[in-house]
Amino acid sequence: MKTNIGISPENREVVAHELAKLLADEFVLYTKTLNAHWNLEGIDFHSVHVYFEDLYNESAAFVDAVAERIRQLGHYAPATLKNFLQLTHLTEQDEDGNDSRSLIKKLLADHESIIEFIRSTIDEFADAHKDAGTSDFVTGLMEKHEKTAWMLRAHLK
Structure with missing residues (x-):
């Protein structure tokens, strides 16, 4: 069925493509947050393990919301790991440091990268x-x- 929401098909296609990049970033960040949750070690394990669980649940909601926005525009969301790795701005996680400080620094850098990407799209959209x-x-x-x-x-202070 044709999508008729007052945005030209050409504009919807461009926006959906940019959202596909954001979806890939969100999915990669979700995966990296799971990695942090699963592989954390250290004296502060319990409290940070619980915090990372909150973060990956929040991240899963972001993934779903972006995918649904792409669908609202009348396009299909990319949904394979191959697509995500081709589209993402983020990099695969290296294996050094399973302490909370190292993992938090990595997650922070990815959140900031996503913030910068989103900020670059707001006026364009x-x-x-x-x-x-x-x-x-x-x-x-x-x-968010x-x-x-x-x-x-704040955890790094």
């Missing part, structure tokens, strides 16, 4: 592609990442 809805959606998502980044930074 609204102005160039006439999609205020997606612009608003990614603004809200960016704010900003809060998480702040909390991760």
